[in-house]
Amino acid sequence: MDGIIEAISSFASQEPAIYYLIIGIIGAVVLSAVVNIGAMYVIWLEVKLLGDFSARYGPNRVGGRWGLLQIVADAIKLFTKEDSIPASADKPVYVWAPIVASMATMLVAAAIPFGALYFNGKYYPLVVANMDISAFYVEAALSLLVIAAFMAGYSSNNKYSLLGAFRGIARMISYEVPMGVCVISVAIMAHSLNLAEIAQNQTLWYAFAQPLGFGIFIVALITDLGRIPFDQSEAEEEIICGYTTEYGGIRWGLILFQEYNNMLLGSILLTLLFLGGWAGPIIPVPGLSIISPLIWMFMKVVIVLWFLIWTRSALLRLRIDQVTDLGWKVLLPLSIVNLAWAVVVGSYFA
């Protein structure tokens, strides 16, 4: 094992361009499979839990007792649907919107550490592009999804779609600033903007070290992902289906799928920033000790996903003016307070 790591790191220092090219190709293939299959099971988890929360069974026919293959059946149905583009739509933009959404998701996936491997008393984070500023980069790339949403809404040439697109942009810009300030507060305490280092520097989970920032970040994350209670851009009771009104079949499926991809990546980001990442006791079994950080990471991410689904079924949708007011007049001042708290507490601990 040591020899392999030695060889890889010496190759990386001699031929960095080729090394990152190979890492990029392997990572892109592996991660697009992991993220897409992960998103399928996030959808499954959501359908199943929503069933549980409202005292129904949820999927229980296709793929055994737990309905594990229900989502595959849904995907096959979407593939056989007619692909209809509205005559008055702006065709190139309409076609590119789901593709841009998918590109944005993959850009996030490139810089997020999905976990770590542990051997010889050291953690090796599993990340493709281990940038020094990955926290900043991921936050920027997460908000690219709203551009795809605006492309979809604007090009459809439908009044409901356009309203949904405008609402989506307003919602995103109201919560982008508090979210950025929360990431900065975390970076102040961790003395780093690298997500892997932030996860490893947490002796005390930042959810406990700065509870205010944790709360603000969760609200801003739910808003960024566009989920109830912040899904005004596709509020079905008000504006039909928001920016996806004119989308059908696989094109709609792709946009929906990217939302769940981003939900998965957002949960991983929350875990890394506030819940200690892959921190947890190493399981003292020879085979399991290497992947035990991955096991802890997986458990935390599932809990975060469960929480996101729970809020969806427990809370009601807010009005759009309430959403923007909450962002600008409550969360922004509170996030500045949290920043001051992080500076004071951070300098006390350091």
Add this chain to the structure above:
Amino acid sequence: MAGEPMAVDYYIPLIIFMIMGAIVPIAALAAVKIIAPLKPSRKKRSTYEGGLCPVRDAKIQYSVQYYLFAIVFVIFDVEVLFLYPWIYVYANKALQQFMVFGMNNAVFEMLLFIVVLLVGLVYAVKKEALRWV
């Protein structure tokens, strides 16, 4: 290209990831072209508007209030951008040379910057620039 990895090298995977992100949906759309039926008709391709024929074009002029929203956002987003380099100054003891009112200069300068922006936020709220239409 021997030696330490350059900053540019870290971004090679990002280009590959972006291409991969485009390939997957394009492949899905190509698969749909092959297997899905296609019988377009004029009614099917019309825009949905509550079951009636659509009235006029949808590209309306939106309220100017929305534009104010965007302007305020740009101001505060730039504020956040200025805070990012400050993290480096805060984490690097060599850049903190003197004390002001018992705080080191990094903390004091950022405090001043944030106070000015908070005054701006209060002004924007009082002027109702952040009122949704």
